Amino acid sequence: MSMQTGLATSTTQLRTYAPSTDVSVAAPAPRLEIARGRSTAARQNPRTEPGPIRFVIIALAVTFLSVFVVLPLVVVFASAFSKGVGAYFAALAEPEALAAIKLTLLVAAVSVTLNLVFGVVAAWAISKFEFTGKTFLITLIDLPFSVSPVISGLVFVLLFGAQGYFGPWLQAHNIHILFAVPGIALATIFVTFPFVARALIPLMQEQGTQEEEAAISLGASGLQTFFRVTLPNIKWGLLYGVLLCNARAMGEFGAVSVVSGHIRGETNTMPLLVEILYNEYQFVASFAIASLLAMLALITLVVKTVLERRLDETEVPDGD
Amino acid sequence: MGLTLTWLSVIILIPLAALFLKTFELSLDQFWGVITSRRTLNALKISFGLSFAAACVNLVMGTIIVWALVRYRFPGRRLFDAIVDIPFALPTAVAGVALTQLFAQKGWLGAPLAELGIKVAFTPIGIFVAMVFIGIPFVVRTVQPVLIDLDVEIEEAAASLGANRWHTVFRVILPSLIPALLTGFALAFARAVGEYGSVIFIAGNLPNVSEIAPLLVVIRLSEFRYADATAIAVVMLVASFLIIFLINRLQRWAQARIPVH
Numbered sequence: 001m002s003m004q005t006g007l008a009t010s011t012t013q014l015r016t017y018a019p020s021t022d023v024s025v026a027a028p029a030p031r032l033e034i035a036r037g038r039s040t041a042a043r044q045n046p047r048t049e050p051g052p053i054r055f056v057i058i059a060l061a062v063t064f065l066s067v068f069v070v071l072p073l074v075v076v077f078a079s080a081f082s083k084g085v086g087a088y089f090a091a092l093a094e095p096e097a098l099a100a101i102k103l104t105l106l107v108a109a110v111s112v113t114l115n116l117v118f119g120v121v122a123a124w125a126i127s128k129f130e131f132t133g134k135t136f137l138i139t140l141i142d143l144p145f146s147v148s149p150v151i152s153g154l155v156f157v158l159l160f161g162a163q164g165y166f167g168p169w170l171q172a173h174n175i176h177i178l179f180a181v182p183g184i185a186l187a188t189i190f191v192t193f194p195f196v197a198r199a200l201i202p203l204m205q206e207q208g209t210q211e212e213e214a215a216i217s218l219g220a221s222g223l224q225t226f227f228r229v230t231l232p233n234i235k236w237g238l239l240y241g242v243l244l245c246n247a248r249a250m251g252e253f254g255a256v257s258v259v260s261g262h263i264r265g266e267t268n269t270m271p272l273l274v275e276i277l278y279n280e281y282q283f284v285a286s287f288a289i290a291s292l293l294a295m296l297a298l299i300t301l302v303v304k305t306v307l308e309r310r311l312d313e314t315e316v317p318d319g320d
Numbered sequence: 321m322g323l324t325l326t327w328l329s330v331i332i333l334i335p336l337a338a339l340f341l342k343t344f345e346l347s348l349d350q351f352w353g354v355i356t357s358r359r360t361l362n363a364l365k366i367s368f369g370l371s372f373a374a375a376c377v378n379l380v381m382g383t384i385i386v387w388a389l390v391r392y393r394f395p396g397r398r399l400f401d402a403i404v405d406i407p408f409a410l411p412t413a414v415a416g417v418a419l420t421q422l423f424a425q426k427g428w429l430g431a432p433l434a435e436l437g438i439k440v441a442f443t444p445i446g447i448f449v450a451m452v453f454i455g456i457p458f459v460v461r462t463v464q465p466v467l468i469d470l471d472v473e474i475e476e477a478a479a480s481l482g483a484n485r486w487h488t489v490f491r492v493i494l495p496s497l498i499p500a501l502l503t504g505f506a507l508a509f510a511r512a513v514g515e516y517g518s519v520i521f522i523a524g525n526l527p528n529v530s531e532i533a534p535l536l537v538v539i540r541l542s543e544f545r546y547a548d549a550t551a552i553a554v555v556m557l558v559a560s561f562l563i564i565f566l567i568n569r570l571q572r573w574a575q576a577r578i579p580v581h
Contacts, residue, residue: 049485054392061388062400064381067429068453069406072418075428079421122324137324140332146560148514149412150534151553154541155335158342163546165338190331251411253517258538271413271517278417278521287421290414297409304409305402 076294079287091285092292099265100273100289103181107256107269108249111188115245119196120238124230126197127204128212138201144193152190153258156183179261184269187255192245199241200234203311207233236310243307247300251293339557342550354551359527360536364555367533370444371512374451378508379501381452382459389460390467404460407453412517419450420521442524447532450519455508462504463497470496502570510563513556 048054081088091097122141126134144152158164160177170177177183211233215225231238253271260267268276270289277286343351354360388394389401407415423430423440433440440446470493478488516534524530533556540549 048391049489057384058388058392058394060381061385062394062396064456065385065400065403068449068456069403071428072415072422072453073406073410075418075422076414118324118327122328125324137328140328143332143336146510146514146564148516148534148537148553148556148560150514150516150537151339151557154537154549154553155339157541158338158546158550159335161546163544165341186331190335193331247409251414253411253413253416254534257516258541271411274413274417275521278420283421286417290417293411293414297406297411297414301402301405301409304405 073294073298076287076290079283080291082287083284087284088288088291091282091288094285096265096268097273097285097289100268100270101292103184103268104250104270107181107185107188108246110185111192111249112242112246114189115192115196116238116242118193119200119241119245120234122197123200123204123234126201128209141194141197144191149191149252149254150258153187153255156187156190156259178259179263179267181267183259184256184267187259188249188252191252191255192249195245195248196238196241199237199244203234203237204230236307240304240307240311243300243303247296250296339550339553342546343554346547346551350547351551354548355555359531360533360548360552362528363531363533363536363552366444366447366529366531367513367556368559370448370532371451371509374448374455374512375505375509377452378455378459379505382456382463382504382508383497383501385456386460386463386467390464404457406457407455408457412454412515413521415453415518416450416521419453419518420446423449423522441522442530444523444530446522446524447519447530450522451512451515454515454518455512458507458511459501459504462507463500466497466500467493499570499573503567506563506567506570510560514560 049057122137125131126137157178159166160170160183161167162171164178167178177186211229212225215229216222220228251271252269253275256269257272257275260269260272262268262272262276264276270293274286274290274293277283277289346354385400385404389397389404410418420441421427423433423446425431425434425439425441427441430441438445440449474492474496475488478492479485483492514534516532516538519532520535523532523535525535533552537549537552537556540546540552
């Protein structure tokens, strides 16, 4: 019985092994006997590979991940502490380092907040209403994911730079966007644009509009419906989006590098300071800042795993 | 609705429009001149060529990793599953300095490799290594759900009909993974082409030898040659749009090809 369903969904490749029209019989044709004789080991356990091959595949996967992914992470911490714990904390207490940490936190707070509000509104609009140009809207939201970070920075230089479209006007009014905090925030908002909306759209689409309609028909206002019905339903997805958005906002390098102007103590975020210190051969200081960012990444990964489990759990009971 | 569109326009549409407006300020001859200059051509060749090579390595290693993670049970499996996401999560500048330190002549891996006469850091090989690093999660995370959902009965049917394991894997399982594999490949490739932070530290950045296209954009900007920077950016952008278009086609093809159980 199980074999029949299996064959019903089989690919054309499989049919070469079952040339007879009556698949439920599956009488071995003479040439299949040859195939059997060739691989008795595989026949004993048809669902897996022989032991040695299994070992080689696991060894390859583990070695590759250890060398290419784990080792760089270890190097960050090893280099940060290479001159001892004292040097590590001294590097982090430098005024320049503190300024960079403060700026990074500020930029992340601004861009996460704005993208949080937008992400919820956009996901709401896309998942609960039908309108023309929806696909185009989704494509636009996704766009920053596929654009090189350098180009993300470049577009803001073209807008607000000295030769940019709004450059002369901004200069005349003494407003600083480029090579200042607003430019860094704008570039960060651009690159972190998709995270919240992307996390929410599938979730909200799956949940549909029934609960909201019920709330409104029972006399709830729009805002009440949102805060009492929609928000509790999407809270884990929302947290997930905010988490990833924040990680990227704090770690963004390319886009911010283009618009920041690298003014020491003023427009250097943590990733930019990592670059400057590294290029000045101040390795301990550079890797001390890098270690903070690496810890952020590790914490993000742990929380992400926990949230993913929560999301799976919430999907199971009402996932019919 | 109005808020969505306004915000979207301010943050995405207007900046992108500026990019294309700037390009139209160039005459076709000027545009062509920028694009076909030796340095630009070499930078584009380095970026696209090495990205392609790195995506190929990611395709093979990604498949092996997915297979080990999904099909086998071994100590530390869940840990390694989580580790795959590190290149996603680690800020690119951190990855850049870490890989450089690792593969520099006195680094943990650089020193033994130097004794073999292989120089990685500050050569095109370094760019390739960084691109492999950032690309690996794309293939793994694209293929993993497909392999998990793959109908076990197909394999059992193939085996019970006399196919040996080799045949089952290469003629039954891998063909159903091909759409996901290609999507993962394209995503890794697109990411590598645009990558900046994790590449520039280890690259050496020698014009015509180890200078990637995104870096050339930054250099032209710092020289206030905005038009040049924009022309290179537009070529990269059009290339990534083509890749996205291809990905969407592949996914549609995949959906049409794999029957719904």
